[in-house]
Amino acid sequence: MLMFFDLAGLTLLAMSFVQTVLAALMPVVRRVPVPDGPGESLNFTFLxxxxxxxxxxxxxxxxxxxxxxxxxxxxxxxxxxxxxAAVVRALSVHDASITLLRRFSPHARQGKGQALNWAARSLLGGMRAAGRDLTREIVVIVDADGRITPGLLDEARAAMRDPRVSGAQARVIIRPSGNRRGVGFVIGRVLERQQDLEFFVIRSVQRLRHRWRSVGLCGNGQFMRASYLHDQMTQGMAAWPDCLAEDFASGLAMRLDAPHHRMVFLEAAVTQQGLPSLRRFLRQRARWAQGTMQCLPYLPGLWSGRVALGARLDLSYAILAPWLNAVIILCLLTQPLRWLLDMRGIILSPATSLTIAVVNIGLQWQWVLRYHRGHGLTVWPVVFTLASQPLYGMALSLSLPIAYWNHFTGRRTWDKTARHLEPVEPIQAVNGD
Incomplete structure (x- = not known):
């Protein structure tokens, strides 16, 4: 049993290491190509x-x-x-292109996926009634705090010139909250900085996935062709599956629906608020982890369908990661018992363990340096980010037991992320590597 736990843990670490190394090399080797020339004449509907x-x-x-x-x-x-509703209604009075769609109890508050499916059915019905070509209609999911950056729609038009592209995902950038003082501000700044760094790393991972044809959809900045949504709903299937990771699951459903569907990564960004509260952060990440765990039933389809090998491996790793992380946690928690009972599993030599540790630290440091180079490299922000990484890792680890508890006790309630006030000011994308 100990050998199984250790082997599963080492497998996860090896898969994570390979993905991290390849993602780190992506900006050095070659950027994701952006199509040249004018894009398609597409109509965008923001949902x-x-x-x-x-x-x-x-x-x-x-x-x-x-x-x-x-x-x-x-x-x-x-x-x-x-x-x-009152805010949106006031805006719609002066702009006929702004629509308020209202859900009421008992149908409301059943999850983000159900709300999106309900609204998409209504919008698609209107598009068809107006005789519009659904292949040229693009539905864009934006969070309530999401703000697109200049150039995003132009890049989407160019990318979706290929009729095989049914979905796209924009890069995500975290907007820092306003200036405050005190211990709470320091904790909040650590969390926001590390979240933005995390999405910076995800940017390179998405570049890698772009080539593996396994781009992940993550809700905010998610583009979907209306013709695909119509086909899914005509077959009685939900475009956004009923789970807490409806965005990730929607990409899996699209990929398994037909081999010709393609998803691309867009370098232009959508920005969103960071989470400066540890409690809010833990709730969000627990929801993400639990939602990924709910995607386990997609695993057989990945390996029985016509999915590229790179995409199979990458998506299998993404789906299995929360489960394998549980094994790693069990390995760590059983260490005192192993020492007490003199029980051993897989033992690595000191030299091997040291090499793994040094390489892992080196990979983390290069991400920090690359991130700050794109933001104007100065000493103290780099030191601040490096010093706070272990704390951020601990926060991520704390969210996992919450996710396991919620999953195995059958709790599927959507824990909504609270927002904070901020000025109306479009944020430019950061293009550094």
Whole structure:
């Protein structure tokens, strides 16, 4: 049994190491190619799920309208108790391209996926009634605090010129919260900086996945062709599966639906608020981990369908990671018992263990240096980021037991992320490596 735990843990570490090394080499070897020339004449509909988002929804809709003046914006009020609906309704009075879609109890608050499927059915029905070509209609999912950056829609048009591209995912950048003072501010700044660094690393991972044809969809900045959504719903299938990781699961469903579907990664970004609260951060990451665990039933389809080998391996690693992390946690928790009973599993030589540790630290440090080079490299921010990495790792680890508890006790409640007020100001994407 000990050998099994140790072998599973080493397998996860090896898979993570390979992916990290390859992702680190991506910017050095070759960037993701951006198609040249004018893009397709596409129509964009922004779909924004909102539950008690009165603090941010006005700024989000206003920013979208300024950067996408020809787009249609539909806000799903999923049973809010605050002034979300009133804010959107006030904006729609002066702009016919802004639509408020309201859900009420008992149908509201059943999860983000259900809200998106319900709204998409309504929008697709209107598109078809108007005789619009669904292959040229693109639905863009943006979080209630999401703000697109200039150039994103142009890049999406160019990428989706290929009719085989049914989905795309924009790069994500974290917006820092306002200036505050005190211990809470320091903790919040650590969390926000590390979240932005995490998405910076994910950017390179997505570049790698772009070539492996395993680009992950992550909700905010998610593009989906309306013709694909219509086909899914015509077959009685949900475009966004009913799980806590409906965004990731929607990409898996698209990939397994037909081998010709392609998903691409967009270098232009969508920005979102960071989570400066440890409690809010733990709830979000526990939800992400539990949602990924719910995607386990997709694993057989990845290996029985016509999926490229690189995509099979990468997506299998993503699906299995929360389960294998549980094995690693068990390995660590059983160490005192092993010492007490003189029980041994797989033993690595001191030289091997030291090499693994040094290489891992080196990989983490190169991400930090590369991140700060893109933001204007100075000494103290680099030191701050390096010093706070172990704390961030501990926070991520703390979210896993919460996810396991929720999963095995059958708790599937959507723990919504709270927002904070901020000024209306479009944020430019950071293009550094």
């Amino acid at each position: 924004i799920p909102a539950l008690n988002e009165g603090r941010v929804i006005g700024a989000t809709v206003t920013t979208l309208r300024s950067l996408a003046p020809d787009a249609h914006i539909a806000v799903i009020d999923d049973g809010s108790d605050d002034d979300t």
